[in-house]
Amino acid sequence: MDHQAKGTKKGRAALKADEAKVDLIAVVVAVNDSEPCLLTIGNADTLPSGPYALEHRSLQSGLRGWVEQQTGHPLGYIEQLYTFADRDRIGAERQERAISISYLALTRKEQATGSANCGWRSWYEYFPWEDHRSGTPVVLDILRPRLIEWAEGASDATTRRERRQRAAIAFGFDDRNWNEELTLQRYELLYESALIEEAGGGGDIAPAAVSGKAMIADHRRILATGIARLRSKIKYRPVVFELMRPSFTLLQLQRTVEALAGRLINKPNFRRLVEQQELVEETGETSLETGGRPAKLYRFRHAVLDDRAVAGTKLPLARA
Amino acid sequence: MDHQAKGTKKGRAALKADEAKVDLIAVVVAVNDSEPCLLTIGNADTLPSGPYALEHRSLQSGLRGWVEQQTGHPLGYIEQLYTFADRDRIGAERQERAISISYLALTRKEQATGSANCGWRSWYEYFPWEDHRSGTPVVLDILRPRLIEWAEGASDATTRRERRQRAAIAFGFDDRNWNEELTLQRYELLYESALIEEAGGGGDIAPAAVSGKAMIADHRRILATGIARLRSKIKYRPVVFELMRPSFTLLQLQRTVEALAGRLINKPNFRRLVEQQELVEETGETSLETGGRPAKLYRFRHAVLDDRAVAGTKLPLARA
DNA sequence: TCCCCTTATTGTCAGATCGAATATAATCGG
DNA sequence: CCGATTATATTCGATCTGACAATAAGGGGA
Structure with a gap:
């Protein structure tokens, strides 16, 4: 193995020995009826995935392609999770390496075009x-x-x-x-x-x-990584709204956050934080479907994505 | 391209077309005299890197190997940054993909065994x-x-x-x-x-x-990613201590954090936070090298790595 | 020796934030 | 019209944060 003559990237084009298979793998999350759900394929317990191929324009577009093909579900928000060399998959017989690049994706269940070989399961079945x-x-x-x-x-x-x-x-x-x-x-x-x-x-x-429930290969570990990342992220970035319908009540929003976090939040405090950060605005309509006093409907203020974009938007769930 | 017959990982061993070159690339950081420094190789402006090869036991060990070989510098703390498909490097003539997996590493300058072809530069030369x-x-x-x-x-x-x-x-x-x-x-x-x-x-x-200063290829972008990650991380995980000598004064610690963050911190508040979180303990000795009243020397309480390990250790730098 | 300069260390205080609990409003079903 | 149910608004005290001030302990020079 020639370890010299490198350092600049160009010098390396000559090496041919060290190639690896690259897999893209997706943790696709939606929340329905206060239950956080995971998109699985086949007879469940398998995450959507596929090899990074020549015709893919980028890693992300490759991932979108595989998920859409395997589940019929178009993806919106995507974020990279982690890359690892999968030791289980190193063929003992054949000398080759396998790399997996995992992603977290957020959508809504309804967006599914109802493709065949896939389904949603509560992630708490696995945890x-x-x-x-x-x-x-x-x-x-x-x-x-x-x-x-x-x-x-x-x-x-x-x-x-x-x-x-x-x-x-x-x-x-x-x-x-x-x-x-x-x-x-x-x-x-x-x-x-x-x-x-x-x-x-x-x-x-x-x-x-x-x-x-167990999952194929290391998929449950990847799911755990995704859950951890999402639970951390909702506290400082307004990603929950990727999981909400265009308009929603504040309680629905709270239930969604609670579903992800796996713990309850104090109601008035939740509202205060959401409102004072101007994350949402009223649509003017109300929802009667709650059984009691009608709830105002809100929509996400997309302005904050530019606005606070990367700054300090945060939801509660601070310390216990 | 056969997109069927997959979903389980096993099914994919048959595909051979979609392989990619995998590069490991390191942002190695140390702080000297209140200046955040980056380890570069060659005539500078290049990050240590090398291909992920068959003899590497894991991604991390491959990275350690390359950095140690190219700079003579053993790495301690390592954390994965981001993986990207480098479009610049896709040979137009030859159909092949290149993947770069970048890492952030923290060390101290003295640990260098002084190998030849490398050097330290303040990262503010690039930014x-x-x-x-x-x-x-x-x-x-x-x-x-x-x-x-x-x-x-x-x-x-x-x-x-x-x-x-x-x-x-x-x-x-x-x-x-x-x-x-x-x-x-x-x-x-x-x-x-x-x-x-x-x-x-x-x-x-x-x-x-x-x-x-510009850097080779996309290296300055990777450095920017590393700086951003480190600036974010020092606020909730006690990683600064990877950059400190075994014993140090509180002001030295503060100067190190300030070097990384690129902004000044209020002294009494910094001390309060460090002490009340029990991140450090006194060694009993003092340092006279400061010109004024001697400063107590502290050491990192390694117990907190177990203790709070993943919980809520945070340094100041909150909001402006 | 004493004064002054420098830095370390400790303390105070008002404003913001957070968690918990309480009070009031608007529907529905009898 | 009443009460059950849920939404919405307000209050209060504990805690945290940021800015500032005060005191302690060295060294160096007059």
Whole structure:
């Protein structure tokens, strides 16, 4: 392998050996009836994906192409998540590398042109321990002792202490607060402790209703990355509106945020923040569909996308 | 091109056409004497980089290998920045794709084993308009009218208004606050308005002292991405300590943060925040090298890496 | 030795923000 | 017309933040 004669990009065109397959893979999210949903293909449990090909004008357009072809669903908002070399997919027989570039996409369910081989599933089917909207989920009562057991199973005391602490922080044990952004860390802990299916069998896997549905290959890990990113992002960038209909009530908006965050928000405070940041404006109409006093309808002030564009727009969910 | 028969990852091993060259590229940062420095190779203006090769165990280890080989500098903290398909590098003659995966790395200058073909440069040589530690830099007085001119040069009124607003937000015109995190947006505006060298000549390029040093290919853009990410990250994750010596005074810490952020911080408030978050602990020693009253020396409390690990550690620099 | 200059360290105070709880308004169904 | 239900508006105290001021501890020169 010639490692010299490089440093400028041009010099490298000569090398031919080091090529890799590049996959594009999408976490497509929508929220329906206060339930955060994930777009899957085939017999579910698989994210839309496909190879980055010659005819693609860019990474993003390649991703859009694959998702639209596999699900019939056009994508709006897209953001890159992470790129990783997939060790599982390195063919032992054939020397080749595989790279996956993952993206997060936000849409609305109705936009689907109803293509065949795909469907929407609540992401909490894959992560039952992530939904704290009705208080701490019961599955945590089962996972906690298992995690403790795993921590205590380490050979040396240092590792034991470290494992205990990691679990306590990620899952909010010992009177710590639940931090909804730690979705990926939680997944990794459950993977390490072999409490979920992907971990490869050896361990003492918890029942499916507790450990959640598994996904193909590393897709559940990618989903965890997407959830974590989205939960973090809604706090400082007005991306929720990508998931809303053109007009909506403030409570619908709140329910959507709560669905994503997996926790409840104080109503008056939520309204105050939304209004004082001028994220929305009244349409003038009202909705009677709520059962009580009619709710005003609002629309997103698209001006803020230019305005505050990259500045400090933030939704609540600050500290617990 | 066969777009069917996929969806599961396995099905794709058969495809052979769509391979791509994968490059790893590093933005290596250190802070010396209150100056944020970038590690470059060759006759400078080039970031360390190299192809992802078969013998690399992972993307990160590949990156470490290339940087160490090209600069003799071992890397500590590493974080992925962004992956992009480089359109400039798509050979028109030969049909092939090139992917670049960029990383941000933090170290200290002293760790260099002093290898040959590399050096450190202040990143403000490339971005003179980004350093606001001594007030608004004079180069902005030259760039502002040029940007306005560019905005007004648009054909239709809507584009003009949009351009004016983007420039005003990014650069803090019209009594807006300077937002140090918008480094990438500023670079993109200067690129679009052809005020910098990379933009391809056509435009009315500002003098080098104003527009900053150019870099090879898209490296200055990658650097802008790295700066933006780092400026954002120091506010909620204790990464600054990667850049500090084992023991340091609080003022040294503050100067380092200021160097990165390109703006000054209020001293007592900085100290309050650092202390109340228990990010540091006293070593018991003091430093006399400051000219005035001796300063206590502190060390980073590595416990917080477990502790707050992913939670809410934040440094000041909140709103202006 | 004493004064002054420099920097470190501690303390104060008003305004903004945040979380929680309360009060009032507008529909619907009997 | 009443009460159940939900929407909307207001209030209050705790906390956080930003700006400023005051005190402490060295060194250097008169």
